[in-house]
Amino acid sequence: MSGINDIEGFHRKILNSIWIGVWAVDRNENITFFNKGMEYIFRTSGDRVLGTNVLQYIKEQSMRDQKHFCELFCRVKRTLKPAPYDSLSMITRNGSLTYQSGVLVPLIDDMGNYDGMVGTVEDITERKLIEKQTLDYLKTEKELENIYKSSPVIAFLWLAGDNRPVEYVSDNIHQFGYIPEDFTSGKMDYSDMIYPDDLGPLMFHIRKHEAEGNDYFSQQYRILTKKGNVRWVSERSLIVRDENDVPAYHQGIVVDITVQKRSHEALLEAEKKYRLIFENSPLGIFDFDKEGIVRHCNDSLIKILGLPKEEIIGFNLMTSLRDEKMKAAFESVLSKNSGYYEGEYRSTTVDKTTPIRACYSPNISEAGSIVGGIGIIEDITERKKAEEALKEYTQELARANEELKSLDRMKDEFLSNVSHELNTPIVSIKGYSTLVCDGTLGDINDKQKDALMVVLRNTQRLIHVVNSLLYISMIQTGSLECRFEDVSISDIIDNVTDDMMPLIRQKGLSLQKDIPADLPSVRGDREKLALLFTDLLDNAIKFNDPDGQIILEAEEERQEGKEEQGTIHIRITDTGIGIPEELIPKIFQRFYQVDSSAKRKYGGTGLGLYVSKSIVDEHKGRIWIESEKDAGTTVHVMLPEA
Structure with a gap:
């Protein structure tokens, strides 16, 4: 163990x-x-x-x-x-x-x-x-490299000499189309890239700074890209000297400033243009500071105000304006609003009053504060004269218009009186001619009867014209009165066709009627409705071809399933010359005729359809036309039932 x-x-x-x-x-x-x-x-x-x-x-x-x-x-x-x-x-x-x-x-x-x-x-x-630090270092180095490559700044090291040989140039020289080796290999000197007209002034500027012992110099000049395009650059360089204090090389940067240079040139051009406008404008222009003191003005303002320039420059608008309305217009600028004034300016040096229009606009800084404003003064003397002349002309037109209205009323009254005066003898002519024609006053032969028939036909046409003139004169004078009652459309149309039959037969036309006798009554003026259908039938006869056809139709119309008031729809169709589609909207105008030659070929006054529409409108109805050139015309009339 x-x-x-x-x-x-x-x-x-x-x-x-x-x-x-x-x-x-x-x-x-x-x-x-x-x-x-x-x-x-x-x-x-x-x-x-x-x-x-x-x-x-x-x-x-x-x-x-x-x-x-x-x-x-x-x-x-x-x-x-x-x-x-x-x-x-x-x-x-x-x-x-x-x-x-x-x-x-x-x-x-x-x-x-x-x-x-x-x-x-x-x-x-x-x-x-260590790994993290290495990665952070590599990342930072990469970011710096990207910043460097995307930077517009080009680093240079030049030897001090007439042609400025290049010892070093950064990679972003490529923005001008070159690569560093173009210079560092000795193929090119820096002077080869400089615009020829600018090389001399640049070298003079450098030599001057070297001679004066300066450490730095800067200059703007033009260079040529590899493609030959001109670009503006700005150079700032350090003058490095050897142990004998002799310039040895220049170390510096070059930046492309073409966009800024062109913008500056455009700004100068715009400033020049606006100065020309300022100096040559017919308007008086001036500017003032936030205290209301005038700083600049053009010659037009001096001319309008009649004051010397030294009295205008330094004038305090805030304290010295006496006209309250003009002062109120100026004070609007202090609230960052535009101000307007129109009135009379009285010169303090000469006995002269000038009508002027003044406009004040604020000048606001980027921070939003008022730094002053612009004033524009316009001499409106000529405009005032034109306004007075226009006013007088307008008054003259008004007087002339009243005279025309008076003449128009006299014409309407004369027309009405003449129409009444004509109506009485015409009725007598028609009556006695009828008595002679039908043999009541004794026997007549066939030739006499034919002659009387011509008299009766033309009398009927004359009656129709007189009635139309009477109707229009009553409209114009405001004396038109309608006597409404329940009337039968079929009876009125029968009476009209009976009166017009001589004209129909004379032209060889056929008449077809499809009008039920039991049509509901309409609420209307019998005489006006008779005049309506006489006008429409007269047109159907007049503009029809010989041996043509006229069709009269009427029917009751109601909307299915509704108990609303019905209407009587009347259609009058002819097979005549027709009307071009584009002219149909105009034919209800007074005195309008489709063809100016129609008066000579067919006769007529151009009043028929105007009178017809007026009568239909008085009866709360509708009238419209369907037509095709050379194919015929249909006139539609809709009248409400009683």
Whole structure:
């Protein structure tokens, strides 16, 4: 037994002598061995640990990856296969972060069952920190390299000489199309890249600073890229001297400032343009500071105000303005708003009053504070004269319009009187002609009868024209009155067609009527409705072709399933010349005719459809037309039932 104990003691001595941590647990996970290396790593005594449950001990050590360790421990216990682990982090008792790696080896009894666990622990914190520092250094170096490569700054080392030979240039010279070897190989001097017109002034500037003993110099000049494009650069360099105080080389940087240079040139150009506008504007322009004191003005303002420039510059708008409205307009600027004024300016030097319009605008800094403002004064003398002339012209137009209205009323009254005067003899002519024609006043021969028929037809047409004129004159004078009653549409249409039959027969037209006798009545004016259908039938006759056809239809219409008021739908169709589609919307206008030659070919006044629509509107109905050129026309009339 003593031999065995000696061997066990020897092994324990060896395990306690190495600085790798070694620990062991029994099958119940209680720690049975904890060597000196473990004591050093965990900063604790083995006596305090022995007998402790290893998984509970791991939790007490604040191991960051304790879940991973416990899962690994259980897997080794279950599979009975060793497993390594690496870079487990743990917080020591003194609060330090450590990293550990090791191996878990299962102990197996003679029956092949789990009998405990042996583990090794190595503190790799220092290695881990070195790795992290190395990675951080590499990352920083990479970031610096990226910054350097993307930097617009090009580093140079030039030898002091007329052509400035290049000893060193940074890689980002590629932004001008070159590579460092173009210069460092001696193929090119720096002067080869400088724009020819700028080489002389640059070298003069350098020599001047060298001669004056300056340590630094800076200059802006142009260079040529490898493709021959011109770019602006800014150079700032250190003049390095040898032991004899003679310039040996220049060490400096070059930055591409083309964008800034062009922006500056554009700004100068804009400033020049705005100065030209300021100086040559017909408007008086001035600016003032936040105290309201005028700082600059153009010549136009001097001319408008009639004051010398020295009296305008320094004028205090805040304290010296006397016109309250003008002062209120200026004070709007102090509230960061624009101000407007229009009135008369009275010169203090000459006896002159000038109508002006003033506009004040605030000048606001980036911080949002008022730093002053701009004033614009306009001489509106000519505008005022134009307004007065326009006012007088408007008044003259108003007087002329009243005279025209008076003439129009006189015309309407004359038309009404003439129409009434014509109506009486026409009725007499028609009546007596009818008596003679039908033999009431004695027998007449066939030629006499034919002549009287011509008289009757033209009398009827004349009556129709007079009635239309009477109707329009009543509309114009506001004296139109309708006598509404329940009337039969079929009776009215029958009477109209009877009166128009002589004209229908004369032109050789056929008339077809499809009008039920039992149509419901409409609420209407009998005379107006007779005039309506006379006008429509007259058009159907007038614009029809010889031997053409006229169709009169009427029917009652109601919306199915509704008890609303019904309507009578009347259609008058002819087979005549028709109307172009684009002209249909215009044909209800007064005196409108589709063709200016229509008056000569067909006659008429252009009043028929205008009168027709007016009558339909008075009866709360609708009228519209469907037509096709050279194919005929259908006029639709919808009238509400009584």
